[in-house]
Amino acid sequence: GAAQASAPNRLPFATISREDLAFFEQLLPGRAITDPEVLEPSNVDWLQSVRGSSELLLRPRTTEEVSHILRYCNERKLAVTPQGGNTGLVGGSVPVFDEIILSTALMNQVLSFDSVSGTITCQAGCVLENLSSFVEERDFIMPLDLGAKGSCHIGGNVATNAGGLRLLRYGSLRGTVLGMEVVLANGKVLNCLTGLRKDNTGYDLKQLFIGSEGTLGVITAVSILCPRKPKAVNLAFLGCSSFEQLLEVFQCCRGMLGEILSAFEFLDSACMKLVEDHLRLTNPIKESSFYIVIETAGSNAAHDEEKLHSFLEEVMTSSLVTDGTVATEEIKIKALWAIRERITEALRHDGYTYKYDISLPVEKIYQLVEDMREHVGSRAKNVVGYGHLGDGNLHLNITSPFYDAALLSAIEPFIYEWTANHRGSISAEHGLGLKKKNYIHFSKAPEVVLLMGYIKAILDPKGILNPYKTLPDTCP
Ligand code: FAD
Numbered sequence: 428g429a430a431q432a433s434a435p436n437r438l439p440f441a442t443i444s445r446e447d448l449a450f451f452e453q454l455l456p457g458r459a460i461t462d463p464e465v466l467e468p469s470n471v472d473w474l475q476s477v478r479g480s481s482e483l484l485l486r487p488r489t490t491e492e493v494s495h496i497l498r499y500c501n502e503r504k505l506a507v508t509p510q511g512g513n514t515g516l517v518g519g520s521v522p523v524f525d526e527i528i529l530s531t532a533l534m535n536q537v538l539s540f541d542s543v544s545g546t547i548t549c550q551a552g553c554v555l556e557n558l559s560s561f562v563e564e565r566d567f568i569m570p571l572d573l574g575a576k577g578s579c580h581i582g583g584n585v586a587t588n589a590g591g592l593r594l595l596r597y598g599s600l601r602g603t604v605l606g607m608e609v610v611l612a613n614g615k616v617l618n619c620l621t622g623l624r625k626d627n628t629g630y631d632l633k634q635l636f637i638g639s640e641g642t643l644g645v646i647t648a649v650s651i652l653c654p655r656k657p658k659a660v661n662l663a664f665l666g667c668s669s670f671e672q673l674l675e676v677f678q679c680c681r682g683m684l685g686e687i688l689s690a691f692e693f694l695d696s697a698c699m700k701l702v703e704d705h706l707r708l709t710n711p712i713k714e715s716s717f718y719i720v721i722e723t724a725g726s727n728a729a730h731d732e733e734k735l736h737s738f739l740e741e742v743m744t745s746s747l748v749t750d751g752t753v754a755t756e757e758i759k760i761k762a763l764w765a766i767r768e769r770i771t772e773a774l775r776h777d778g779y780t781y782k783y784d785i786s787l788p789v790e791k792i793y794q795l796v797e798d799m800r801e802h803v804g805s806r807a808k809n810v811v812g813y814g815h816l817g818d819g820n821l822h823l824n825i826t827s828p829f830y831d832a833a834l835l836s837a838i839e840p841f842i843y844e845w846t847a848n849h850r851g852s853i854s855a856e857h858g859l860g861l862k863k864k865n866y867i868h869f870s871k872a873p874e875v876v877l878l879m880g881y882i883k884a885i886l887d888p889k890g891i892l893n894p895y896k897t898l899p900d901t902c903p
Pocket residue numbers: 473508509510511512513514515516519520521531551572573574575578579580581582583584585586587588589590591592640641642644645646647771772856857860893896
């Protein structure tokens with residue numbers, strides 16, 4: 428695919444010399460990779476929409492090694508792109524030019540687990556799904572879950588402040604990350620690895636690194652507060668004939684399910700068609716305009732089922748819902764979740780994907796999809812809407828058989844202007860990365876962007892950490 432984001436010119440960073448290579452090879456024997464074939468997947472993003480040309484991939488195992496790498500790179504003015512599972516969707520996780528890739532793939536150790544508080548402390552490169560299994564064996568769950576769980580790293584999750592499917596219930600990582608260890612651009616290690624729930628001793632610096640997308644430091648370890656594993660989980664997969672009815676179901680659901688509601692997700696009929704066509708998944712209910720995935724998680728199966736059933740009775744008898752199915756067994760729950768979780772994958776099979784991740788007042792979110800359909804007309808192959816309805820987070824995706832610059836200029840800035848006019852955010856959970864950084868002004872005031880630039884300059888004065896990302900090319 429062609430590069431979607433126009434890359435600026437390469438900044439005057441150093442290029443890797445023979446001495447540099449010798450240094451890294453000595454520091455990380457066998458883990459300073461220059462083989463182009465091994466480097467290839469790290470140079471291309473998950474969407475295969477942006478590509479860098481790095482010639483060096485470093486795989487440290489310890490915080491100390493990360494510290495040595497950054498101290499050296501900072502002195503030599505070598506640019507570095509931190510990389511976790513490379514599942515990021517805004518082109519932030521791959522180099523733009525020849526930045527060195529610093530991968531957390533080998534930093535995958537759990538450091539400790541406190542079974543009283545449910546706090547897990549681990550290295551940044553632990554794969555989310557592995558952490559989930561680890562804590563589930565101890566009767567806890569991770570406070571976040573996303574479709575990329577099999578490959579994303581917890582450090583990448585924290586660096587992007589990933590939202591996902593459980594945010595509605597357990598809140599954002601800003602609340603559940605209790606501690607963090609981070610290596611600054613100059614190699615200094617900042618140890619904020621406390622496992623305390625409360626700590627108001629001055630500025631909460633770890634918050635700066637949550638959602639900083641590798642531009643302020645390399646996260647090497649985190650402490651995360653895990654909820655207890657629910658004893659009962661139920662899933663309802665429902666169909667609705669209009670978005671207005673879907674909103675009514677949402678309100679009814681919040682009222683009737685209350686504290687046991689753990690997810691409220693939606694997809695439109697175009698998404699259902701994509702997962703049917705490209706992934707051969709089957710629609711478990713009658714064809715509808717909209718589908719809802721409702722999950723409940725609680726401590727008493729009988730109590731939860733009773734609540735769920737009276738809710739279902741209410742929405743069925745009032746005809747808000749046209750059809751539905753309920754699952755209580757894990758295997759069926761997983762199969763139903765797959766329909767929602769694998770839309771991203773289905774889209775990748777549909778062609779080039781123009782991906783948007785918008786926060787809006789919940790009652791507005793589908794209007795944007797309809798306006799976009801009308802706006803781009805037949806130039807698009809598909810215009811689909813899905814997302815974390817309970818969080819007011821719409822994923823609006825558009826596909827075309829190949830990258831089409833004319834289509835892109837029909838979509839942008841239209842979508843950003845629409846979002847700003849409705850006081851939304853142009854990135855709800857994916858971040859800005861390379862693709863969205865120059866649209867930051869649609870969601871943040873000039874003085875805020877200016878202050879971001881000052882913070883970047885203090886923490887990374889030479890700008891070696893993930894250059895060309897997150898901050899706009901021109902500061903206000
Ligand atoms: P990467 O993609 O490797 O990196 C992402 C960014 O973080 C880059 O800017 C990188 O430089 C930086 N970074 C990575 N590790 C570190 C570190 N240790 N220190 C400092 N910076 C670092 N996102 C959501 O929010 N919600 C979802 O529901 C969701 N679902 C997804 C489903 C699929 C199928 C896919 C492919 C992606 C999804 N994403 C979602 C996006 C993506 O998974 C998340 O952004 C994820 O948190 C990225 O983790 P990663 O380890 O892959 O990071």
